[in-house]
Structures are given as C-alpha cells and as structure tokens.
Amino acid sequence: MKISVIITLKKDVLDPQGKVIHQTLDGMGFNDINEVRQGKYFEIDSKENDPKKAKDKVEDMCKKLLTNLVIENYKIIDVQ
Amino acid sequence: MKSSVITFPGSNCDRDMDVALNKFGFKNKMVWHNDAELPKSDLVVLPGGFSYGDYLRCGSMASKSKIMKSVINFANSGGMVMGICNGFQILVETGLVPGVLLRNKYLEFICKNVFVKINNKNNTYFKNLDSEVLEFHIAHNEGNYFCTKDQLKEIDDNEQVAINYCDVNGKTEDQFNPNGSIKNIAGIFNKEKNVLGMMPHPERMIDKSLSGEDGSLFFNNLINNLK
Numbered sequence: 022m023k024i025s026v027i028i029t030l031k032k033d034v035l036d037p038q039g040k041v042i043h044q045t046l047d048g049m050g051f052n053d054i055n056e057v058r059q060g061k062y063f064e065i066d067s068k069e070n071d072p073k074k075a076k077d078k079v080e081d082m083c084k085k086l087l088t089n090l091v092i093e094n095y096k097i098i099d100v101q
Numbered sequence: 102m103k104s105s106v107i108t109f110p111g112s113n114c115d116r117d118m119d120v121a122l123n124k125f126g127f128k129n130k131m132v133w134h135n136d137a138e139l140p141k142s143d144l145v146v147l148p149g150g151f152s153y154g155d156y157l158r159c160g161s162m163a164s165k166s167k168i169m170k171s172v173i174n175f176a177n178s179g180g181m182v183m184g185i186c187n188g189f190q191i192l193v194e195t196g197l198v199p200g201v202l203l204r205n206k207y208l209e210f211i212c213k214n215v216f217v218k219i220n221n222k223n224n225t226y227f228k229n230l231d232s233e234v235l236e237f238h239i240a241h242n243e244g245n246y247f248c249t250k251d252q253l254k255e256i257d258d259n260e261q262v263a264i265n266y267c268d269v270n271g272k273t274e275d276q277f278n279p280n281g282s283i284k285n286i287a288g289i290f291n292k293e294k295n296v297l298g299m300m301p302h303p304e305r306m307i308d309k310s311l312s313g314e315d316g317s318l319f320f321n322n323l324i325n326n327l328k
Binding site: 041 | 161204206207208248
C-alpha cells in the first residue's frame, strides 16, 4: 500500500522559512497572500496490504519518528 | 572519573570533547552509536555535530540509535548525561529534556562567542562554580529553544533552566538572544538535574591561546563535583 502523510508546523510555532517565502512571493507580485507555512510530505510504500493496518502502522511511525508532536501535526492524506 | 563520548555518523565535536575531558582528568572512552552497551561511566556526553546529516529533524535519527537505549536507561537511573549542541538536539528528541530546538529566528548559521548566565547552581554541573557568567562558543543553525506554555511553566516551577544567553554582565535581555530562544534559554536540565542539554560548547573554551578558558572552569568544577 502507498500511504501519503503531510506534516505541518503547529499554529503557534514560528516558521521563518515560510515567512521568507511569503516575502519573496510578495516581491514577485503575488501580493494577496496572508501567510505561507512550510511543511513536509512523505510517501511510504508498505508491504502491508490491509488499508486499516497500513494506516495504523504509519500513524505509529508518525508518533514515534516522523513528527515531533511538540511543534508538528501530521495528517494521513491518502492510502491506496 | 570515567566518561564516555558517543560518536554518531556526522558527529564532529566528539574528538574535541575527548581532548577536553582527558585534559581535566576524566578517563574518556569513545563509544560508537551502534554499540549496545555503555562502558561504566560517571558522565556520558552526546557531542556536537550533524548526526545523520540533520535529516528529518536535527537529532531525530540519532535519538533512535542502538546506544541511545542504554543512554536513556543510564539517565533514567540517575546517571549524568550532557548533550552539547547537536547532543542537546538529540536529548530533546529522546524526551529526556523538554522542548525542541527550532531553526534560528533569522535563518542564519550562528558561529560566535556568547555569554551565558548560570540560572541554577543547585546541581552537579554548576554547584561551587565561582563565576555567574561564562563565555562559551556557539555554532548552530537550529538552536532556537521552543516549548509549549505548559512545558515552560513546568520548567520554571522545577527550576530546569540551566543557562540563559546574556551580556558580559549577566543581563539576559532580548538583544543578547542570538537565535530567538524562549526566555534566552541556552541550556536546560531534566527535572532531576542529572541530564543537561545546552547549545554552547564549553569544550571549545579550554585553551587561553586558542579561545578562552571559561570551559576550563566548567570542566574543572564538574570533575571536582563528581569526585
């Protein structure tokens, strides 16, 4: 199964990279942006064929390694 | 006194730490990250560097390496564990000390001398030290200490802040904060104060002709406290 996960910074956490991207976009003329937040995207190809089990395992991976829950949230966006 | 310095793939301050520890009387051993057992130690040091190329999050991979199980057990049974720079990042990823280290506020790699004020001397690392302010060296891209409001309250309640960035006179104002850390925090303890994580490098300040000697004060005091 292929599982897709996105990881984003929590709301209160400063994202200086997002800020710089915002400023640059602004300078390029994209001046209707309120905010840019940068995140991470993972594609995990698992040997597990059961969608529920595959999702649970990736959730465990998110909690144990992929995410630092003090500053980040994760969301499994696709299982197929 | 026996010490161990853990070398991870990408550690680059491990040898400097070895030199510093031996200079002040420790019998130091270098320990490979893939070993399972820690040698008998009075102090374990996680050195600075770029373990695993800082992939995913700084320190995240190293915190799951084989030796870290032994280091975590050692810390949980009261053993002295000190993490410097990347070692601090590894410590926060293990959860031995609270919080995280974010990218520096102004997106710069900072490499310079800084002053730090000792916030708590009621522990083996800093007790009996005559100085209130020490000059150390920092070199990092992710040293911006962050924690949740609840964690910050707990850290304050348990007096877990070890050192704060300050000026030469010990003033901990915002303008002396190099990287955006909450409350100028440069280093923190676990609740029990046997685990210390800090961004500054005391091992870079052990030679008058090279840099400075405030690291010598720190290591001399530390080994005396451990005796």
